[in-house]
Amino acid sequence: MEIILAKHAGFCFGVKRAxxxxxxxxxxxxxxxxxxxGPIIHSPQVxxxxxxxxxxxxxxxxxxxxxxxxxxxxxxxxxxxSAALAKELRVVDATCPFVKKAQEYVxxxxxxxxxxxxxxxxxxxxxxxIVSYASGxxxxxxxxxxxxxxxxxxxxxxxxxxxxxxxxxxxxxSAALTKGTEIRVYNTICDATSVRQNEARDLASRVDAxxxxxxxxxxxxxxxxxxxxxxQPNTHHIESDEQLCAPWFAGCAKVGITAGASTPKWLIDGVxxxxxxxxxxxxx
Amino acid sequence: MEIILAKHAGFCFGVKRAxxxxxxxxxxxxxxxxxxxGPIIHSPQVxxxxxxxxxxxxxxxxxxxxxxxxxxxxxxxxxxxSAALAKELRVVDATCPFVKKAQEYVxxxxxxxxxxxxxxxxxxxxxxxIVSYASGxxxxxxxxxxxxxxxxxxxxxxxxxxxxxxxxxxxxxSAALTKGTEIRVYNTICDATSVRQNEARDLASRVDAxxxxxxxxxxxxxxxxxxxxxxQPNTHHIESDEQLCAPWFAGCAKVGITAGASTPKWLIDGVxxxxxxxxxxxxx
Numbered sequence: 001m002e003i004i005l006a007k008h009a010g011f012c013f014g015v016k017r018a019x020x021x022x023x024x025x026x027x028x029x030x031x032x033x034x035x036x037x038g039p040i041i042h043s044p045q046v047x048x049x050x051x052x053x054x055x056x057x058x059x060x061x062x063x064x065x066x067x068x069x070x071x072x073x074x075x076x077x078x079x080x081x082s083a084a085l086a087k088e089l090r091v092v093d094a095t096c097p098f099v100k101k102a103q104e105y106v107x108x109x110x111x112x113x114x115x116x117x118x119x120x121x122x123x124x125x126x127x128x129x130i131v132s133y134a135s136g137x138x139x140x141x142x143x144x145x146x147x148x149x150x151x152x153x154x155x156x157x158x159x160x161x162x163x164x165x166x167x168x169x170x171x172x173x174s175a176a177l178t179k180g181t182e183i184r185v186y187n188t189i190c191d192a193t194s195v196r197q198n199e200a201r202d203l204a205s206r207v208d209a210x211x212x213x214x215x216x217x218x219x220x221x222x223x224x225x226x227x228x229x230x231x232q233p234n235t236h237h238i239e240s241d242e243q244l245c246a247p248w249f250a251g252c253a254k255v256g257i258t259a260g261a262s263t264p265k266w267l268i269d270g271v272x273x274x275x276x277x278x279x280x281x282x283x284x
Numbered sequence: 285m286e287i288i289l290a291k292h293a294g295f296c297f298g299v300k301r302a303x304x305x306x307x308x309x310x311x312x313x314x315x316x317x318x319x320x321x322g323p324i325i326h327s328p329q330v331x332x333x334x335x336x337x338x339x340x341x342x343x344x345x346x347x348x349x350x351x352x353x354x355x356x357x358x359x360x361x362x363x364x365x366s367a368a369l370a371k372e373l374r375v376v377d378a379t380c381p382f383v384k385k386a387q388e389y390v391x392x393x394x395x396x397x398x399x400x401x402x403x404x405x406x407x408x409x410x411x412x413x414i415v416s417y418a419s420g421x422x423x424x425x426x427x428x429x430x431x432x433x434x435x436x437x438x439x440x441x442x443x444x445x446x447x448x449x450x451x452x453x454x455x456x457x458s459a460a461l462t463k464g465t466e467i468r469v470y471n472t473i474c475d476a477t478s479v480r481q482n483e484a485r486d487l488a489s490r491v492d493a494x495x496x497x498x499x500x501x502x503x504x505x506x507x508x509x510x511x512x513x514x515x516q517p518n519t520h521h522i523e524s525d526e527q528l529c530a531p532w533f534a535g536c537a538k539v540g541i542t543a544g545a546s547t548p549k550w551l552i553d554g555v556x557x558x559x560x561x562x563x564x565x566x567x568x
Binding site for chain 2: 166169170173174177178180181182183184185186187
């Protein structure tokens with residue numbers, strides 16, 4: 001049986017960078033008084049490894065008076081950064097540079113008097129962070145239809161959650177054109193998502209089983225699993241190798257593997273080894 | 285037989301204003317040394333009336349050394365305005381304020397370093413005028429497909445010929461989103477066009493014959509005629525009442541009338557009277 005790993009499976013640039021920054025900060029502090037605000041990335045395994053190094057995950061800063069706070073790849077709200085600085089905590093910013101761009105664009109558009117529209121999932125931490133940089137009106141929309149109830153606006157600024165699709169952005173911009181005279185769009189979509197999705201689509205059509213690896217709290221991994229499932233019914237979304245079942249691979253000539261942007265390489269390697277072992281066991 | 289005139293048939297705001305300015309300028313100068321650069325509006329009859337008052341239509345300014353030059357409703361190029369001023373001609377600007385806005389937006393976008401895309405008919409005088417205000421790269425496109433061969437651009441500014449449709453603008457903006465990171469759109473489409481088209485569509489579906497009045501060189505009149513023809517095969521585009529034929533109205537209970545944005549009221553009135561007379565003649 002052949003196991004094929006998608007070329008761009010796993011860590012994207014921003015996640016790789018954030019993870020590296022977090023492990024370096026943890027090592028430097030010997031884990032002492034080091035925290036992340038929310039999980040550093042949407043990978044339970046990476047979070048656990050950091051915890052083993054003494055890095056604790058905080059839900060908010062209320063109880064923290066000193067130490068190092070690492071800002072997660074998805075970013076946090078402007079108020080949270082301000083609070084951390086006001087408490088004179090040491091802030092290590094691991095926000096993905098592409099997310100940071102989106103935050104900066106919202107701040108710029110808002111300060112220039114634009115009503116801001118953010119295309120994204122309104123309860124996603126990345127979107128909550130981006131939205132917080134608006135000083136004036138701001139609306140979160142998931143699609144063009146969400147624009148319909150909005151009032152007419154003079155100047156509309158639009159940015160997108162970095163993991164959104166181009167089709168969604170086109171839909172939202174088309175709707176916004178009916179609402180205002182000036183529309184200024186910053187396309188903050190990161191290519192990594194569409195590249196990974198296109199690869200998954202292609203791979204799923206060429207194999208007899210697909211395994212998608214990543215946290216159940218990772219939106220981009222869930223989307224990858226949906227895409228693969230549409231093409232290959234024998235698709236399974238797992239968080240770790242312990243969830244693998246031998247019957248999934250019975251009679252399969254080819255098994256495809258992909259992983260979300262926050263899935264570490266060692267986890268992918270582990271899954272691949274375990275699948276190979278499961279298939280070997282069956283042979284015995 | 286009932287003759288129904290569309291509510292918004294004929295002169296739009298910009299054409300009414302330009303015609304008024306031209307007749308006032310002609311009257312003030314007693315027609316002496318007064319010119320328009322191209323036809324003041326796309327109505328042969330209005331142009332002829334102005335000619336009877338001594339206002340001549342020039343193709344360019346090369347032969348003109350003194351006098352008053354009236355800038356037509358569609359506007360002219362920046363170079364032509366500059367040439368007129370350099371020759372110390374008296375410039376009477378009858379450019380439609382909505383077209384002027386589009387010219388100003390192109391100038392602003394271009395000076396701020398945007399590559400400019402103008403949605404419009406590349407050989408229409410309005411578009412030629414708008415485009416001339418770009419100091420950097422500028423592309424005229426008729427639809428989204430025209431964007432495909434363009435290179436990647438960093439910042440894209442988009443404006444539209446005032447008579448374009450919202451669907452065309454949405455199509456072009458969607459395509460432009462794949463070409464650059466920042467897209468800044470000024471929606472310079474004038475509602476008058478869509479209002480007149482929607483009325484024509486409605487009227488054509490309720491009558492037994494449609495008459496569309498306006499110059500054959502008027503793009504918006506031709507578009508009106510096309511729209512009506514799709515719904516009512518007994519549709520006729522005429523420039524004046526002399527072209528009316530009695531058989532068009534044989535057996536008709538209702539006749540609908542609409543007219544392009546540059547068709548004067550007296551021309552519409554004349555057509556309506558003539559249709560009534562033709563039908564009366566038949567009865568005798």
